[in-house]
Amino acid sequence: MIYSIIPFSIQDIYYNYNSSKNFITNLLPNKLKVLLPKILPINFNLNNISKIKFNVNDIKFNTTKYDFTNIPFNTNLNPNYQVILPVEIYQNLQKFKFNFILFEFPKINSKGDLILNGLQKTYILKLQKQLGLYFKKIIKKNNIIYQAYIIFKFNHIISIELINNTEIKLYDFKYKISINLITLLNYLNIPNTFITNFSRYGNSILLNKLLNNHNLNDKLNKNYYKLIKSYFNTPTIELTSNYIQKPENIFLNYEYINQHLHQYFGNRETFSSSYLSTDLILIIDILLDFKFKKRSIPDIDNFGMKKLNTVNDIFLNQLDFILEKRIKILLTFLTKFKLINKKFINNINKKKYISSFKEFFNINPLIQYSDQINSLSKIMHKVKITKTTSSNIKDFNLREIRFSELGKLCLINTSEGINSGLITYLPENIYINSNFTIETPIYNNNLTNETFNSTFLNVFNKEKNNLSFNQISLRKNKSFNKLLNVTFYKNSLNVTPIKNKDILVTKNQVFSLSENLIPFIFYNDPGRSLMGAKMQMQSIPLIYKQKAYVITGTEQLLSRKNNWIYSLQEGIITYVSSYKIIIRDLLNREIIYYLNNYNFSNQNTIINFIPSVWVGERISAGQLLAVNQDFEDNEFSIGNNLSVLYGSYLGYEFEDALIINKSLIYNNIFTSLHLTCYETSFIINNTLIPEFSSINIPKYTSFEKRNLDKFGIIKEGSKILDNDLLIAKISLIKFYSYKDSINKFLSTLFGYRLRNIVDKSIKNSIGNSGRVVKLEFVTNNNITFNNTYLKIRIFIIKQRFLEIGDKLCGRHGNKGVISYISNNVDLPYNWNSISPDLITSPIGVPSRMNLGQLIETILGINCLFSDKRLLINSNLNYKFGANYLKTLLYNYIKESNYYNGYNTNSYNLGKSLFFDGRTGKMLKNSILFGCSFYTKLIHMVKDKVHYRTIGPYSHLTQQPVKGRSQQGGQRFGEMEVWALEAFGSAYNLKELLSYKSDDIKGRTNLNNYLLGTQDLKSSFIPESFNLVLTELKGLALNIESLLINPTDDKVFILSNNF
Known part of the structure; x- marks a missing residue:
């Protein structure tokens, strides 16, 4: 399997190349050396201060020590780094030295979490455009203009436009100036002869026209000088009025031209950050190619032109503002205090002045409260990624999956609602390079040699090949006389024979971790697969759990991707308990690993660690020592295998309702x-x-x-x-x-x-x-x-415990609410005297098109009787033929009949006969019965339903207040009304809307009727209906009750408020 050769862990996203150590020791000091001289004023006239010296080379970093015990309840806990800068101030011919605390910024632990005010938070990755060269077509005054623009740091943009075949203009949006590009090249000592020699259009009339349409003695010399000084480093260059000598020393201050120019248009194979004259000439050639329709304009939103924005990027973007604010506070204190003493140092280093980053991180929408329902939800929260930026938020095509995003983003797993397609997840197999761009591993389809050839491709190299899905092929039929493969090339699907140029892609590369946990995902509707992935992230850990009978292989991978307790040294285990693990390493040192058991998660579930080693075991560095409660034998498992009956039982299976066996409660299943x-x-x-x-x-x-x-x-x-x-x-x-x-x-x-x-x-x-x-x-x-x-x-x-109203779900999006808990003796049973643990309606399967649950059910019953488990691929028809899965199911059903005594209907294979548990009579039709994997969701009825007799009312609306915590009323909404209407319970609905609402007169009359003192009268209009009428009047809509006499058609107004 391809993931076995790829090292992957969550912290690689945060600490891939720009690790915290590199950030603290190299990147941050270098950034401070550049920024501090720019922020400090040149002249000091503050209390006879002649000079302020910042010793950036002697910068220090302090960190807070903390314990992870009960972190969610220590609201004053903020692990952070403190940046201390030694400062020397020369005042009145004296030199004062003190440590100036610049700021504090939160610490990111090895699991990629931030702890702010005792709350564990996670950073959401964000896509942003890389700095570099882009091309696009714009329309100005009914004229098509081809434009090349360069994005610099701090969102500085320079655009080059070909205008009316007469001039090439360069626009600088920072300084708001417009100049001729040819004139700028001449100022850079790039003459016209040099341009014609290196350009592919050297002999064309249009290029000669552009070269001759400029004036070297332009009056805008100051603008050219300003551009050259701002965007070019010229250490040995003599700036004259007409040109600049030694153009080989000219290069941009930063790496702005990236690999897009060379990958797309083939200027050079090796990437160079230098901005040479041939690059400028090539930009002119490309604009002319667009003009003569020799090239197509590349997609601006290509995934290869984007990179991941990490926590360090957010920190560096705010560093200028924080430093400027901090230096301003320092200068203000220097004016207030005449002497630099201990009081001055204590005031300047107060907590409120150095905690600006903490305030910024608390309000940043990308730093969210960690989802810790289970281990899967914690991982998926860390690989969540947003595609929106300030420039593309209005793009309608942003929600679609592009060809460049295949293998980089998950095809199915995304947020539901208005953010659908905007917030998605990273797939299982990715690699983040030094530029923080995503690469995906592929292996070539070699028809002659069966060797495994794996490599990493970026977006540009991938577009030169056909993208072939490894497990999707068409069945042999009359139209196609051979087995064909579905390929994807340049945003279109094709059906072609398998070629050597095809790139085979497995489902591990296009789906996320939660999607890859679903067996037979290609037999489910994508919407249901999305629900199955979301519900697995919402499943709560159980006291007693089982490993699934049918697995995909990702279950064991999850244990390696979780940052749990690993061994740091090779050695021998000397002590193991539920509290700690002691290792004696090769240097005879004793290393103790403490297990933080029975700790809180952010969703109030319990985090408990279980040792996976024993005394005397020889372990190696990096070996797993303990896993949490979500794992069983180092395999992710948060549910149980249930015997499922797809049938009907007294109508309790209406819609998606579930009927469960009371033995599940007795045996603490799903507790x-x-x-x-x-x-x-x-x-x-x-x-x-x-x-x-x-x-x-x-x-x-x-x-x-x-x-x-x-x-x-x-x-x-x-x-x-x-x-x-x-x-x-x-x-x-x-x-x-x-x-x-x-x-x-x-x-x-x-x-x-x-x-x-x-x-x-x-x-x-x-x-x-x-x-x-x-x-x-x-x-x-x-x-x-x-x-x-x-x-x-x-x-x-x-x-x-399980109770009516709780939610259970499978891995295929087949969720349901428990509507009835039946005794074991009343449920149907088969020839083997086996009663089902769960009964669900079969009508929901074809309408929702999640047939994977039926395949899992048939294979699961065979695993139950044969005492085995299946590690099975989602689509077996690729390697073994078009009908292999159908043959496999047939053989497994026959094996269950012959070897395990499980009787199925031979005329309706896969189904079996059942008897009524109350009467013992055989049911008329055969029913599908099998074993499937179910989990319990965190949406439990005890957290939602409550009862009250008399409680607080709102003074404004005279209605019960909202909210369970305020003893408010239970909301009976539209869907609840539909449920009562579906069962024909009209009188129950009438009672809920009148007597049990706020019909005080009707409630009094009902009470007197039950006591036998008065006759029962018709219910009155409740106060909530009068509130609706009042709100309609606020919309200038008046509703009145009228009585029409049928004899003379006279109309009588009964009341303005009924």
Whole structure:
């Protein structure tokens, strides 16, 4: 398999060539050497200061030390690098030295995460145009103008235009000037004879016309001088009024002309950053080629012309602004303080002046809250990439997949909604080179030799070949007398025989990791494959899990791509536990690896590490020592294999509903753990009265205080329910006013000042019932602030079982909501007395065109009886013939019948007969029964549904407030109404919209009817309907109720508000 030869890890995207070490030691100091002299003023007239010297060569970097324990709850934790610059200031013939802290910027750990305010965040990659040469066609005043423009750093652009066959103009958008290009070449000592000798149009009339249409003694000499000085380095050049000597020393300040010019138009095979005269002449030739239609204009949005924008790029883009702001603060303090003393140094290095990068990173939309539902979602969040820039955001073709993007971006996996096609993911096999451009590995199709020939191609070399999909071929039929292959060349699909010029591409190169986990992906609709990939990233880890029977091979690859615990040295394992692993290396050193077990994720799931080595094992450097809870035998697995029945059961399988066996709950299948943390601080207020906790807090019953200890703090191991008391915290406020007679009387009577008791107790929120597993008391002065002398953290763990309303999904986008939990004895059973674990509707398969789940189900039942697993390719018809998969399924069904005693219908192969579990009678038709892999999604019903009788109302609309946390009403939306209408429950719907809403009169009448005091009347109009009428009146729409007499057609207005 091709991924076995490609080293890949997530940190390569962040630390490929421009690693953090290189960034800190080389790139940043060199950048500061260039920027600081430009920012500093030339003359200093500040308190007799004659000179300020920055010792950039002696720059220092400090870093903060931190522990990963409970990072999400230490909101004051900000691991960062501190850039310290030694400064010398000469004042009054004296020299003062001090360390000037320029700024702090966040630290990126080995996993590619940033920690800001205790929150783990991830940077989203962004595509941007490379600096270099581009061509395009524009229309001005009904004239077609061919334009070449060069993009410099800081978005400086120079364009060269061929205008009306008479002149070649050069426009500088930075200085807003326009000059003749031929005149500029003459100023660079490139005469017309040199241009005609090296140009392919040397003898053409048009080129001679362009060369003669210029004036060397132009009045715009200042503009030419300004351009040459700005964009060219001329260290030994004598600038005269007419020309510049020694043109071989002229080159651009930066590498602006990249490989596009040479790859597209064949100027030179080797890339050179020098900007020679032949390059300028070649640009003129290319514009003339466009004019005479000898070349086609290349695509501006070609993927080869783009590169990845990393965190370091964002940092360097903001460095100028931060430095200028910091130097301005330094100069301001130099004017305020006459002497440079300790107070001056402490004020200039305050935290608020050096944390500008932290503020910028907190508001940057590309730095997002890390998705840590499972290991797959964490990886996919790191390889997410956005295609939008400021220039192409209005392009309608931006969402499409171009030929240059094949192998560079995933074909299917993208964001849903308005960002569809704009935010996508990187494929499985990529290579990021030193220029931060993406290359993909390929292997040539050699018909004579079966050797494996792999190489990396960029976009330009790839376009010279046919792109052949390795596993898509057409079946042999009358029209085609041979096996043909589907190829892709220059944005068009072709059906051609296999050639030596074809480049074979596997699904690992065009799909992301989550897509490659789906078996038989080519038999599914792309929309359903996208859903399957998204839902695998939303699956939560389970207590008990199994490895899938049918796998694709990417499951084991995920364990190597996760940055978990690896060995740094070769040695022998001497100790293994759930807490730590000890290794004795070759130098007889003892190395201890601590496992940070039962830690939080950002989505409140548990991260737990399991050792994968044993005592006495000889390990090598880089070997995996421990994996987290998402892996089983070093293989990614977050679900279970279920026996699935595609049939009907009392109508509970309506739409996408699922019926499950109650034995799944008894056996803790799909049971997950969730962790919640409460944190409170005890502070000392301005009156020096500390907050404290006590069991003797008033206004609480003994039942509410049943789990508290004598200090008013919850006990470890306590089972807590909703609204239970966790910490009984009290704050005291003194009364200082004794003017009132009652206050004076009470203070004289009791002999002490009156105190007002403020209840600041912490209660458990709704839906967080569970068990207290841990208490933490923090009194470290480095963590506490704002007069806080104590922090208490309470960790509550919740065990979630399957219940009606939870979501289960397969790997093919076949998701469903549990609608009924049946007893095992009531479910259908087959000849082997096997009842299904799950029943789903077969109608959803053909309509959604995800046939891969049927193939997996048939192969899975054979694996269940044969006690084996299948590592199978998504399409087997390429190597073994057009009908190989059909033959394979037939053989596996026959093997299950002959060797395992599994009876299937011989007339309807693949299906079997079932009996009704309630009556024992045989069902009429045979049903498809097999084994498939299912996972549990994080969208659980306990987090969404809640109940209330009386709660808060909005004063403006007189409706229940929104939100579960505010004890608001449960939203009964449009789709919920459809569900009741589909079941014909009209009276239930009427009750929900009237009695159970806010029809107070109808609710009172219903209560009296149930008590037997009054007759039941028709329901009244609820208040929510009156609110709708009021909102319509705000739109100038008046609705009135009218009564028409059928005899004389008279109209009576009943009421303005019904």
